[in-house]
Amino acid sequence: xxxxxxxxxxxxxxxxxxxxxxxxxxxxxxxxxxxxxxxxxxxxxxxxxxxxxxxxxxxxxxxxxxxxxxxxxxxxxxxxxxxxxxxxxxxxxxxxxxxxxxxxxxxxxxxxxxxxxxxxxxxxxxxxxxxxxxxxxxxxxxxxxxxxxxxxxxxxxxxxxxxxxxxxxxxxxxxxxxxxxxxxxxxxxxxxxxxxxxxxxxxxxxxxxxxxxxxxxxxxxxxxxxxxxxxxxxxxxxxxxxxxxxxxxxxxxxxxxxxxxxxxxxxxxxxxxxxxxxxxxxxxxxxxxxxxxxxxxxxxxxxxxxxxxxxxxxxxxxxx
Numbered sequence: 644x645x646x647x648x649x650x651x652x653x654x655x656x657x658x659x660x661x662x663x664x665x666x667x668x669x670x671x672x673x674x675x676x677x678x679x680x681x682x683x684x685x686x687x688x689x690x691x692x693x694x695x696x697x698x699x700x701x702x703x704x705x706x707x708x709x710x711x712x713x714x715x716x717x718x719x720x721x722x723x724x725x726x727x728x729x730x731x732x733x734x735x736x737x738x739x740x741x742x743x744x745x746x747x748x749x750x751x752x753x754x755x756x757x758x759x760x761x762x763x764x765x766x767x768x769x770x771x772x773x774x775x776x777x778x779x780x781x782x783x784x785x786x787x788x789x790x791x792x793x794x795x796x797x798x799x800x801x802x803x804x805x806x807x808x809x810x811x812x813x814x815x816x817x818x819x820x821x822x823x824x825x826x827x828x829x830x831x832x833x834x835x836x837x838x839x840x841x842x843x844x845x846x847x848x849x850x851x852x853x854x855x856x857x858x859x860x861x862x863x864x865x866x867x868x869x870x871x872x873x874x875x876x877x878x879x880x881x882x883x884x885x886x887x888x889x890x891x892x893x894x895x896x897x898x899x900x901x902x903x904x905x906x907x908x909x910x911x912x913x914x915x916x917x918x919x920x921x922x923x924x925x926x927x928x929x930x931x932x933x934x935x936x937x938x939x940x941x942x943x944x945x946x947x948x949x950x951x952x953x954x955x956x957x958x959x960x961x962x963x
Contacts, residue, residue, distance in 0.1 A: 655784050656696065659796075662777045663693035666770050673766040679759045679817070680750060681832045682767065684743045684839030685810040689770075691736045691846045692803055698729035698850065733851040740843030747836035756829040758821020759814045767811045774803065806842050809835050871898060874927055880904055880916035882941045895932035898924060906940030913938045 667690040674682030750756060778800045785796065813835020820828025872884045886901035902920065904913050917936040925931050 652785075652788070655781055659777055659781050660693050660696045662773070663689045663696065666774065667693065670766055670770055673762050677760045677763045678757055679763045679814055679832055680743065680747050680836035681810045681813040681817075681839060682759075682763050684740075684747075684836045684843065685767065685770070685806055687736075687739045687743060688803065688806045688839060688843050688846065689774075690739075691732075691843055691850075692799065694732035694736060695799070695846065695850050698732055729850060729853070733847045736847035736850065737844055740840045740847060743836055743843065744840035747833040747840065750833040751830060751837075756817075756826075756833070758829055759817045759832055761818070763814045764811070764818060767807060767814060771804070771807045771811070774800075774807065802842060802846070806839055809838050809842075813838075871900075871924060871928070871931075874924055875900060875902060875920045878916060878920045878923060880908070880912070881920060885939065886937075896928070896930055897933045897935075898931060899935045899937075900924075901937040901939060903939050903941035906942075 667686045669686075670682050670689060671686035674680070674686055778796065782796050782800075813831045813833075816828045816831030816835075820826060820831065868887055868889045871889060872887050875881055875884050875887070881902050881904065883903045884900065885903050886899070888899040890897045890899070900920070902917065904916055917938045921934045921936050924934050
C-alpha cells in the first residue's frame with residue numbers, strides 16, 4: 644500500500660510548465676517586434692521558470708518509474724541523468740541573462756532609444772494576471788492535498804512577480820517618455836532590462852546550486868528523526884513506525900516512512916491512516932517536502948500470535 648502521485652497532481656504541475664512556455668513565447672514575440680529589451684528579459688525569465696519546473700518534474704517522473712520493477716543499476720543511471728539536464732538548463736539561462744544584460748548596457752551607452760508601444764504594456768499586464776491565476780490554481784491545489792511543494796511555488800512566484808513589476812515600470816516609463824517627449828524616461832526600458840537580467844542570472848545560479856545539492860543527499864541521524872517518528876506514532880491507527888529515513892535535499896527534508904497497522908482493517912482505512920500521517924508531518928514541520936508512506940500489516944511475531952491465527956496453522960506449537 645503505497646502513496647502514489649496522482650495523475651491530477653502531475654497535470655497541475657504540467658499546467659504551470661505549459662503556461663510559462665506560452666507566456667515566454669508571447670512576451671518574446673511582442674518584445675522583439677516592439678523593441679523592448681525589458682519584455683524580452685521577462686520572456687526569458689518565464690522560460691527559466693518553465694525550465695526550473697521541468698527539471699523538478701523529471702526526478703518526480705523517475706520516482707514513478709523507480710517504483711516499478713526496475714533494477715538498482717537502472718535507477719542509479721536515471722538519477723545521474725537528472726542533474727545533467729538541470730545544469731544544461733541553468734547554463735542556457737545564465738547565457739540568456741548575460742545576453743540581455745550586455746544588450747541593455749549597449750543601449751544605455753549609445754543613447755539612441757525609442758519608446759515602447761502600447762502592445763508591450765498590454766502584454767505585460769495580461770501576463771501578470773494570467774500568471775497569478777495559474778499560481779493560485781497550483782498553490783491552492785497542492786496546499787489542499789497537503790503537498791509541501793506549495794511553499795516552493797510561493798517562493799518562485801514572488802520573484803517572478805518582482806520581475807514582471809520591474810518590467811512593467813520600465814515599459815510604462817519608456818512609453819510615457821515617448822508620449823511626453825521626455826528623453827530621460829526612455830532609459831527606463833533598458834534599466835528595467837538590466838535589473839531583469841540580474842534576476843535571470845540569480846535564477847540560473849539557484850537552479851545550478853539546487854542540482855548540485857540534490858546529488859549530495861544526506862541522511863539525517865536518528866537523533867534528528869526522533870521527532871518525526873513521535874509525530875507519526877500519535878496518529879490514530881498507527882501501531883508502530885517500522886522504518887523512517889530522512890534525506891536532506893537543499894532546504895527541504897524528504898521522508899520515507901513505513902508504518903504498521905491493524906491487519907484486520909480494510910485497504911481504504913489503511914490508506915486513510917497513511918494520508919493522515921503524511922499531512923500531519925507536512926503541516927507540523929514546514930521544512931518537510933515529499934513524504935513517501937508504506938503501510939504494512941502489524942506482525943507481533945511468533946511468541947505473540949493470537950489463538951485465532953493458530954487454528955489455521957497445521958504446524959503444532961507449544962503456546963495454545
